[in-house]
Amino acid sequence: MMAPEDRSDERAVIGGSSNLPVAAAAANKPPGEVRIVCDEPHDYHHHPPSALALVSSSPPRCLNTTFNSPLPTPPALIEPRSPSQQPQQSCSGHSLVLSRPLRPVILKFEDVGYKVKVDSSNNGGFCLPGKSTILGSTPAEKTIIEGVTGLVRPGEMLAMLGPSGSGKTTLLTALAGRQQGKVSGSITYNGQPFSASVKRRTGFVSQDDVLYPHLTVMETLFFSALLRLPSTLSREQRMEQAEHVMQELGLNKCRNSIIGGALVRGISGGERKRVSIGQEVLINPSLLLLDEPTSGMDSTTALRIVCTLQGLARGGRTVVTTIHQPSSRLFHMFDKILLLSEGHCIYSGKASEAMGYFSSLGFVPSVAMNPADFLLDLANGVAPDLGTIPGGINVMEKYDNNSNSAIKQSLILSYNKNLAPSLRTELLSWDQHSSSLTHIKQKKSTEDIPHLGHAGTEKQWSTSWWEQFRVLLTRSLKERRHESFSGLKILQVVSVSILCGLMWWHSKVSNLQDQVGLLFFFSIFWGFFPLFNAVFTFPQETPMLVKERRSRMYRLSSYFVARMVGDLPMELILPTLFVTISYWMGGLRPSVQTFVLTLLVILFSVLVSQGIGLALGAVLMDVKQGATLASVLMLTFLLAGGYYVQHIPFFMSWLKYFSFSYYCYKLLLGVQYSEQDSYVCGDGALCRVADYPAIKHMGLDHKGFDVAALTVMLVGYRLIAYAALRMGKAAR
Structure with missing residues (x-):
């Protein structure tokens, strides 16, 4: 069996474990509380001096942020342990739903693509699938995303980066099983296709906060708890769950304030976003997907949102988010990033290794700058002199000296040559690992970590x-x-x-x-x-x-x-x-x-x-x-x-x-x-x-x-x- 990835560089103490680097920091914390130290990555051996300078100059990320969670650590969710090896955690003071073991989700997507038909005679306007234009011409196809591959495990947070129109939201919607039309490629959840059972354990936060403007924060979360939590819980227990989520998301001070909207003054944008996240966290999701949760926020509010997401991930959840232009300290908080350019992937891997990868291709920033800004420049085709890149002159000649198109194509080719094969190998090894793990779990107990693909094993609705x-x-x-x-x-x-x-x-x-x-x-x-x-x-x-x-x-x-x-x-x-x-x-x-x-x-x-x-x-x-x-x-x-x-x-x-x-x-x-x-x-x-x-x-x-x-x-x-x-x- 393949051993889980060593995540000691995350510098987090979960449940008071003593085998992590900063376990002493949690010695005096109550059992079940997570203290996220969130130090900046220390894996700089791939970076040249200039890249190292710009990365190390970024500020530390959300030091001493706490997030209460009685949930097991990601390794405990992936590797079977004997009872003596399980971390001893106290669930006192927490609601019943959060006390239950998570059903972890390993999200894998391979060669995902999505195309739409456009009317070339109507300024590129979109057409309905299968319909011809008024003049009888056949609509052309426009590629939104093509050949995107990735793997996100429980306890990890993946950030999708890319300029506007690069396909981030389309890919996220496809991963959530909400994209209309045919999505090519393979998307699996613990090796199973999307199903009603997966849907119930998936939280999806859209970019626009769709909330009732005249309800208070408490009413919004309370009604969501009554509708989404199982009827086996009493009304008081569901109320307790809403209170717990509100406390963890820092919403207590605005609990009696109305949400507000375009015509009604209410809570701030950051608080409204946290309410949207809270509605999904109520059900204790195994998979949480968010579409640009920090858009339109100041850096401090955005930091608090991402710290919240990181705390949720460290509790054993799989978190995937799109983000438009994160600050440097937000960038270092992500475990993995997926960089898109015009629907094609140009990087997929650890965030701490992104700058080293592009510097190995010859793309090195001339001045210290935010790594996310540099990566977005590359995705837009803006980079240092292409003539300094191996083979760059030939690529420019192929694209009629169009440097932007040449850079994009060069990055796509480099990804297909350098990263895509290793990523597919990793997916294959995880297929074998999850198969053997499933066999062990089913042999040991049918209720340990049930598969999410069998929708018939649960009621269709949580309440009557x-x-x-x-x-x-x-x-x-x-x-x-x-x-x-x-x-x-x-x-x-x-x-x-x-x-x-x-x-x-x-x-x-x-x-x-x-x-x-x-x-x-x-x-x-x-x-x-x-x-x-x-x-x-x-x-x-x-x-x-x-x-x-x-x-x-x-x-x-x-x-x-x-x-x-x-x-x-x-x-x-x-x-x-x-x-x-x-x-x-x-x-x-x-x-x-x-x-x-x-x-x-x-x-x-x-x-x-x-x-x-x-x-x-x-x-x-x-x-x-x-x-x-x-x-x-x-x-x-x-x-x-x-x-x-x-x-x-x-x-x-x-x-x-x-x-x-x-x-x-x-x-x-x-x-x-x-x-x-x-x-x-x-x-x-x-x-x-x-x-x-x-x-x-x-x-x-x-x-x-x-x-x-x-x-x-x-x-x-x-x-x-x-x-x-x-x-x-x-x-x-």
């Missing part, structure tokens, strides 16, 4: 449907309380209702046309209002829904039902307030029973209108398109509602049967008036209300059919919305 519904409903009410009953929205509804009551102040039955107009206004106002609110629902929540669904936090059905129920307070209370004010001011039938029936009809119509908006938003998933189509649709229903046009041509008369405004208006008339009602008409004569032209055209009968039609719409539009979500990217 009912628990997911309860948590999502509570979260929805907390998040939307600011908009559901905002002062502006209440003022809008109250002011319109008062204006409406004043316009129809104490109208009489003798002015039947006025009362009929008031009832029709009820139907159209509470048709437009909820429809245009609902059409924005799913397009605005798509990023959050996609993120959480990809993490398998909950079922789509539990989210959908919780969202529908969570909307009821806003959708029902405001119409009730409106009708209560305008009904009695408008002089409609002074009967409590009639008032209640009128209110029920309005509320029924509101729910149907909301369903139409939800369906439009879910189908189109575009706010602008949804609002435009909603306007056209609502105007069509308005014209077909039976108030403006009573004699509709036969070839257009079918529209009214699809108009919920028609059924709502008809029911309001049927509730307000009966066949026996009369009004003063003409010269003081009494006329039947049912004979009034506008009412006679609509009719006061068939109320049961009208209710049934609205019920079908109420259910049908929501089923359409759910089906659209199920078939869209939110279901993936």
Whole structure:
């Protein structure tokens, strides 16, 4: 069996082990606490004097940073040990999830490639896979990444470097199993392909922090714990887990501050990033992938984030991150780096050996500088005089003296010649090592370190449907309380209702046309209002829904039902307030029973209108398109509602049967008036209300059919919305 790599130069004390160089530093630390000394690498024997000067001039990295973890050390996760050899650690004071042994993940990727089709006749715009252009030309393929190979073991942190557009995010997304389209090559997790079981043990932090802006830090982590941690843990234990993660990430001081966003002031960018990391750390992931976690941060905040990641890695996790332009002290904190240039790998190996490798090729910085800056210059094709590099003149002549392209191609060729063969040999040896280790583990105990590839051995969801519904409903009410009953929205509804009551102040039955107009206004106002609110629902929540669904936090059905129920307070209370004010001011039938029936009809119509908006938003998933189509649709229903046009041509008369405004208006008339009602008409004569032209055209009968039609719409539009979500990217 191949021995694990000697990692004594990491200068870390894990669990109070005495066989590491700085074990004495942890003598007085509690069991299970990790003290990361994070000294700068001391392996400089590959560097020439100039490179050595620039590396050694960098400041030390996160000295005396602590990270509590009761997890076993990476060697203990890879090499089987007897019970007497296991480090003695105390789990007191830690939550149950972090107390469990990790299932380590050895991430291997070999010859990974990804291509997209582009339309060369449309300025290089991307095309859908398998589709031709409008002119019938065949789209060309553009290589995003090609032939990238690497290996990351538990306890290691790999950083992907490269200029913008080099394929870092694409590769990271492919490693997380989230890249759409066909990814070539091989990506395995403990020798197994990506599966649902791997997905549940993988934490993925995107570059953009997708968080609810009006929830506090504590609420955000607590709701994530309730949804992602297994139901075998009590609510108190999951709360304890959230508290523990918040403490480890240094979020206690902002625990009661809201997250904030573009329009709402909240916590800082670094704190927001740590909240995103905390959501993934909650599940104690074996594999943690992060996309540019330090972008837009100052050097001190970035250092704290990377120190946190290093502490997570030293706890036995496999950590992979992309990073755009790290400082020198951040660079020295990475165990391995993978340098990309236009989708091709030009270096893959230990961070401490990167400068030595490029200096052996003749690429030596002329002045002391950040190693990451120098490597990014090389990836961009910016380097010292190419004429000093062996064979550089020939390469430049091949590329028409284009020094940038020549340097890039030279580095790619050097990588394929010098590093790629040894990397493939390492992958092969680890294949043999993991196979023998798996055999030993299975022989010893089937529960020691289970394989992640067998998805059928575990439940698909961490919590039950009912628990997911309860948590999502509570979260929805907390998040939307600011908009559901905002002062502006209440003022809008109250002011319109008062204006409406004043316009129809104490109208009489003798002015039947006025009362009929008031009832029709009820139907159209509470048709437009909820429809245009609902059409924005799913397009605005798509990023959050996609993120959480990809993490398998909950079922789509539990989210959908919780969202529908969570909307009821806003959708029902405001119409009730409106009708209560305008009904009695408008002089409609002074009967409590009639008032209640009128209110029920309005509320029924509101729910149907909301369903139409939800369906439009879910189908189109575009706010602008949804609002435009909603306007056209609502105007069509308005014209077909039976108030403006009573004699509709036969070839257009079918529209009214699809108009919920028609059924709502008809029911309001049927509730307000009966066949026996009369009004003063003409010269003081009494006329039947049912004979009034506008009412006679609509009719006061068939109320049961009208209710049934609205019920079908109420259910049908929501089923359409759910089906659209199920078939869209939110279901993936």
